[in-house]
Every structure is written in C-alpha cells, then in structure tokens.
Amino acid sequence: MSNYTIIHDTSLELRRRIYDALESTPDADFGLSNAQSDITLSPPRDQMQGNPHLSLYLYRIDQDGHLRNQPWLPDQQTGQRFPPMPLKLCYLITPLESDEDQNQLLLGRILQYFHDQPVLDSLNGIPLDNSYGGNSAEMRITFEALPMEELSQIWNALRTNFRLSAAYSVRIVTVDSAQAVAEAKRVVSAHTVVGIKE
Secondary structure (H helix, E strand, C coil), rough: CCCHHHHHHHHHHHHHHHHHHHHCCCCCCCCCHHHHHEEEECCCCCCCCCCCCEEEEEEEEEECCCCCCCEEEEEEEEEEEEEEEEEEEEEEEECCCCCCHHHHHHHHHHHHHHHCCCCECECCCEEECHHHHCCCCCEEEEEECCCCHHHHHHHHCCCCCCCCCCEEEEEEECCCCCCEEEECCCCCCCCCCCCCCC
C-alpha cells in the first residue's frame, strides 16, 4: 500500500542509498559519518546548519499525465477502489563542500550509482506493492537534463548562489486513495435473444 507517507519515505530511501553508495566507493573517503547529518533534505544554502556534505532537495511534485485518468480498480469480488494518485518527484542533488574538486567527485559517484541502480523496488527494506493494481511495483530514477533557463529559475527561487548540481526524477510514485471501497454492481448473468422484432 502506498500511504500518504510515500513521498517522505521515498526521500529517506534515496538518502540511504546515496549514503551507502558514497560510503562504499572504492579507494575514496568522503568523510561521511551519518546519513541524517551528512545528507540534508533541506534546500541548498551557502551556510547550512550542521555543515552537511550534500543536499537532496525535493523541489517539485508533478502529477503523472499517463496514469491520471485511471478507471476505478476492482477490489475482491464486489468492490471498487478509487485509483491512486500518480506522481513524479523531482529532486535537486547538490554537493555542499567548499572544495569544488570534492564536489565533482561526490556528484560523479552519485551519477555512477544511479546509472547502475535506476530502480527502487523497496523502501527501508519493505518491497513496494502495486497500489491495488494501479501501478508497477517499482519506481524508476531518471537523470533530468534541465535547460539553463529552468536551472536559473530554480536557483533564483532558492535565493542562493548557483552551485554544481544534478536533477533527478522518481516515477511513478502513487498515493493510494483514503476513500472506502465502494460496492459495485456486477453483471452476474447475461441473456442473448435472437429473433425478428415485430
């Protein structure tokens, strides 16, 4: 089931995986000690409390156009369930080191990791389900090559100096409806009549 917590859970899972990828980098020590303190979910700033190494910032949520008009989903024998809300989560990953060489190394490792591991099929060790049949049981992580105009708009909105960063999207993230299952009238028998109508 994809509860309303799925957005936050997805961000935490991305943070866990980025931290593990950086920690397991062969022949490199990025000076990390703790995923929560080293990778912030806050927007990138020039001065940040706690001096994190990296910002993983969810800067936009879009509704996925391909699945937004799904029909009601069957539930057991006689029920119907309102379809889930399909979302695309857009993240900005920004290294925050003062050393630009280190920033490029951090970002290079993250790009490499998501190139090799572009799918989320579990959150915190729990396998994803298919939202009662309304979605695939996995989410895909995709690199987004943002045009310079959009990047400028993002950084202007953040009101901070431009920094080297990478944009990724995660889709399809589904938020299941909280509506109760509705009783559906089913066709239990059908009759075909052949003849001439007078």
